[in-house]
Amino acid sequence: MEISNAAKRAADLTRQFLAFAxxxxxxxxxxxxxxxxxxxxxxxxxxxxxxxxxxxxxxxxxxxxxxxxxxxxxxxxxxxxxxxxxxxxxxxxxxxxxxxxxxxxxxxxxxxxxxxxxxxxxxxxxxxxxxxxxxxxxxxxxxxxxxxxxxxxxxxxxxxxxxxxxxxxxxxxxxxxxxxxxxxxxxxxxxxxxxxxxxSLVAPLERGEETILLVEDESTILNTAMMMLEEQGYTVLAATSPDVAIGLAKEHPSKIHLLITDVIMPGMNGRELAKNVQDLFPDIKLLFMSGYTANVIAPHGVLDEGFHFIQKPFTLPDLAGKVREVLEC
CATH class of the missing domain: 3.30.565.10 (Histidine kinase-like ATPase, C-terminal domain)
Structure with a gap:
């Protein structure tokens, strides 16, 4: 367990250091x-x-x-x-x-x-x-x-x-x-x-009432993104890891419309998590996010045609617009 925790923390630090860099x-x-x-x-x-x-x-x-x-x-x-x-x-x-x-x-x-x-x-x-x-x-x-x-x-x-x-x-x-x-x-x-x-004359941000499963293992980013989405009217199920996300999905009594997940996480990547959640909700829409550059995340397939992706860090207009785009596609 200690080795696993150390590996998770090392991966988290490495990812954040890329953002810092x-x-x-x-x-x-x-x-x-x-x-x-x-x-x-x-x-x-x-x-x-x-x-x-x-x-x-x-x-x-x-x-x-x-x-x-x-x-x-x-x-x-x-x-x-x-x-x-x-x-x-x-x-x-x-x-x-x-x-x-x-x-x-x-x-x-x-x-x-x-x-x-x-x-x-x-x-x-x-x-x-x-x-x-x-x-x-x-x-x-x-x-x-x-x-x-x-x-x-x-x-x-x-x-x-x-x-x-x-x-x-x-x-x-x-x-x-x-x-x-x-x-x-x-x-x-x-x-x-x-x-x-x-x-300053931009149109009002599009809102929604759907339920979103949000997965991000960096707590600051998770909390910020959750608050952005809730401000736009969405119900947000927030998870700090893929295991927690799968547990929330299994326990949720009604439909989850969208999964927003980080691509690279310790233990299970975003694509693997998406497959697990799709077993529970076959019609769920998917939006992947990452702070890594394209050459790092491309091997995970989330930049392929038909996949939706948003680069971190993002602003509220960026996220709000992308969420509506994915939900309505």
Whole structure:
């Protein structure tokens, strides 16, 4: 059992490290950070739980930025999970935006920054805080202060990687028992902002009432995807492993319309899981997902004609649109 658990954890870490190493295709868009974050608030509330108050402070006249929207999802989801786990009881999380000009003096005082105009995202929590020794290591892959099996040590490393990939900077301020403040600086976009206006006129997302079996062994991704789907009206049966998914399917008293599953999982891959679930529900629709690149997952057959696939990380519009496409095909 210990060897099996170690193998599962190694596979999980390897997969997350691929995400941290940014092997996915990136699709940056010009966006208003306030609008993007406002659209995430309901999901973030559910992610952190009712015992934590979420304080949202959007700045007026915020400058546009250019970034893959899924990167914002990843940053906020990882910071929220990290903050939630650091708050023992009732607590508070604050998210604030603003425009910021970094000058030469600032860069002299704080190494690693470049002068320029930035959109500032400040994320603070009332959690247990960190000492200086811990702060030095928090952005290192696989570093974690959580109990064994409860953290991979890639959450903040992923945040750091995304920020740096987008030519931004991140700073952290924390003391034991005094909470933590993460300040992220993303470059102001100074190109044509007509793209921003056009993208703000997108049609409402299509909703549904079907039942979906969702299988993902990374809890942060599972919880985020589950909340996305529930926000769109679906009933979601969430499973952290193929075995749990098969058990849920056997016990479910009515029809399951769609299986959404990760492709590569310890013990049983997505194709094998799909065959098991199809034995119980022959008419079930299938949607495979993965954070791996095409050359890694192609041998599993999920990119073949007739199969439906969505690349992780995905945004709410990406997922909502793909789910309706699969259900209605």
């Amino acid at each position: 940014r092997k996915q295709t990136v699709a940056p868009k010009v966006l208003n950070l306030n609008e993007t974050l406002t659209g995430m608030l309901s999901m973030l509330h559910r992610l952190i739980g009712e015992h934590i108050h979420l304080n949202w402070q959007p700045a007026s006249n915020l400058w546009p930025i250019k970034i893959d929207p899924s990167h914002i999802d990843q940053i906020l989801a990882n910071l929220c999970v990290n903050a939630r786990d650091s708050i023992a009881d009732i607590g508070k999380i604050s998210i604030k935006t603003g425009n910021c000009v970094i000058d030469e003096q600032f860069c002299t005082d704080i190494k690693g920054f470049d002068p320029g105009e930035y959109v500032q995202l400040t994320f603070s929590d009332s959690g247990c805080g960190m000492d200086e020794e811990t702060i030095v290591h928090i952005f290192e892959p696989f570093f974690t202060t959580k109990d064994a099996g409860k953290g991979t040590g890639l959450g903040l490393a992923t945040v750091y990687g995304i920020v740096k990939q987008n030519k931004g900077f991140i700073n952290v301020d924390s003391k034991p028992n005094q909470g933590t403040v993460f300040t992220i600086y993303l470059p102001r976009y100074v190109g044509d902002i007509n793209q921003t206006r056009t993208e």
